[in-house]
Amino acid sequence: MAKHKIYTMSFASVYPHYIKKAEKKGRTKEEVDEIIRWLTGYSQGELETQLENQTDFETFFHEAPQLNPSRTLIKGVICGVRVEDIEETTMQEIRYMDKLIDELARGKSMEKILRK
Template sequence: MAKHRIYTMSVASVYPHYITKAERKGRTKSEVDEIIRWLTGYSQEELETQLEKQTDFETFFAEAPKLSPSRSLIKGVICGIRVEDIEEPIMQEIRYMDKLIDELAKGKKMEKILRTP
């Protein structure tokens, strides 16, 4: 079975859309970066390096230093599919990130987005 097209897309090609979506709703690039760092464990410098290298989504998540253990608390629908029901691991990670950016754009507080107890 062929890989989904998004796996080979660079994170850098989608990243500006995340920023635009957040900024349209009064949120910031630094909040988007904080979400991505929380989800993946990349430092800000490592994140910027991945973006500069045009790293694809599959590699971006495969090389993530420490995926957040709290990401399993992310629930809900993105693109008509419940994120908690996605069986393909890389696709689930991508959709987790999409869901978190959606929550940011919808005005949720960062503590809620980052699943802080």
């Protein structure tokens, strides 16, 4: 079976859309980066290296230093599908990130977004 197209897309090509979505709602690039670092365990420098290297989504999540164990607390619907019900691991990680960015754009506090 062929891989989903998003797996081979570079994370850097989607990243500006995350920032634009957040900034349209009065949030910041720093908050987007904090969410990504919380989810993946990348440091800011490592995140910037992944962006510079045009790393694809599959590699981005596969090489993540420490996927946050609290990410399983992320619940809800994204693109009509419940994130907690997605069986394919990489797709679920991508949708976790999408859900967190949506929560940021909807005005949720960072404390709630980061499941503290």
